[in-house]
Amino acid sequence: MSFLPKRDRLVAYLVLASLLLTGVAWLFDPGRDATAHAYPAEASFSGGRPAGGSFVLVDQDGQPKTDGDFRGGWTLIYFGYASCADVCPTELATMVGALDLLPEEVESDVSPVLISVDPERDTPALLGEYVPQFHPRLTGLTGTPEQLGPVLQAYGVVAEKRYSGGSAEYSMDHSSFFYLLAPDGRLQAVFHPGLSPEALAGGLSRRIAES
Template sequence: MLRTVRLLALLLILLLGGVWAYAWVTRSPGESLTEAFAARLSGLAGGQVPTALPTPGGIVPQGSQLGGSFSLTDQSGHAVTEGSFAGRWMLVYFGYSFCPDVCPTELGTIAAAVDAMGAAGEKVTPVFISVDPQRDTPAALADYVSRFHPRMQGLTGTPEQVAEVARRYRVYYAKVQRPEMTDYLMDHSSFIYLVGPDGRVRLLFRPEMKPEDIAAATAAQIGAGRRAG
């Protein structure tokens, strides 16, 4: 009986953690994290989630400006900013190289999506931003991202730089040290961000979306941007 209670408690904690992360990503300017959390929790009970519009290709941020300026270091050890990617589309994922399952899966999805776009994929730079700068040095990232796609960029930085870019993208992350573990894990949100040439997020892709769906939605956004230009 005690074991069942502990399992249910763990599942509840994981559920609330997921809702908290989603609230962090999708809250509007001026909306406190507590307010956003309450609204998303209400959504689970049948209420509305007003700050994000679901579409067949992902989530369109509503009333919030995700993305923007940052200052990080790439896998070659060079300082980069949002200006380093100006005029290009990006598929961005936040994670860490010691991640046992989710990160490799989502990075593989990004790589497959970029390749599935064919010529349009050449306009998209896949980007992996580490939330574990303590272990993810430029050299470690150079080895890691090379396993997924030859054009994937691995970015890291100081803890302060990582915290700032995570704040701009509303990314949740936290170190998890369990008593039975000799090393730590990083708990983090797991959205893929489609970033436009202006550095702003155009779409959020939920975890476990199919590469072909991400490819189609990304190609549609690129085509719309070309027509608008």
């Protein structure tokens, strides 16, 4: 996580490792719900737990957005960046495909959000061109490295610049998860990458119905 201090990067790596271990433990828990095998890439947190904390970022329209703006409805967050060539577009397509599969009354209560891991390039104007390509309700959030760093750390997101061939151009190596937050802002589930829209929609429906 190139724009976090070294100590904070270590914390972020440890948090990510904890998330991954939680997912593995969930997979091999013989006491889990009998229907849960349909969602093998979901790591759940019983009762929810605080995640993200307070923040003030900027959306694709240049307007300030705080964590409080997303309270009262469900929020599905993905961390990525507009210059991403493959993983981010694929996972964002999965996100919006899953939303399209939800019943209308459920879909309208879920806010899709992209939080940038590349604040140096992801300006509001760039996100304003990028996010409408995926969904009319997708909110793109960016900010300064100082604003985004604590948010990435709180979610255990790993993000590092990768240069190739001596060029000044870079890509971002980053973790790729979906985070489902309840209307009170508490983390309810983390969905691993590589799901089909149908699998993600099923997991979202189940989590929301169980709340």
